[in-house]
Amino acid sequence: MRQYTEIRSNEELDQMMNQPLSVVYISREGCSVCHALLPKIQQIMEEYPEVEFGHILADEYEEVAGKLSIFTVPVVMIFSEGKELLRDARFIRVEEFRESLNKMTALLEQ
Template structure:
């Protein structure tokens, strides 16, 4: 499974968001859905080695909720150069997430 960068501060989050293409997964410690979904997201991310991949545990970095307007978990966000391109929360469909990443990587290669 693909490793991720633990994000615990505004500076680390800003760095991740400003990459050419990045995925940020947000979860909480007591969320069983979050823990079940993370390995599936990691597996998808193996196919995209050029895409930065970060994980935020909202219990450890509580400011993220206000900064990114997070109201529920799990959340997967895709950023490109500081802009949010995709937000999917609560019921995340892996196939749709993969399709979105496919489209975005093709667009960025142009």
């Protein structure tokens, strides 16, 4: 499974968001859905080694809720050069996420 960068500060988040293409997964400790979904997202991310991949544990980095307007978990977000391209929360459809990521990586390669 693809490893991720643990994000714990605004500076680390800004650095991740400003990459050519990055995925950020946000979860909480006591969220069973979050824990079940993370390995599926990691598996998809193995197909995209060129895309930066970060994880935020909202229990440890509480300011993330305000910074990104997070109201529920899990959340998966795709960023490119500081801009949010996709946000999917709560009921994340893994195949739709893969398709979106596929389209975005194809656009960057052009």
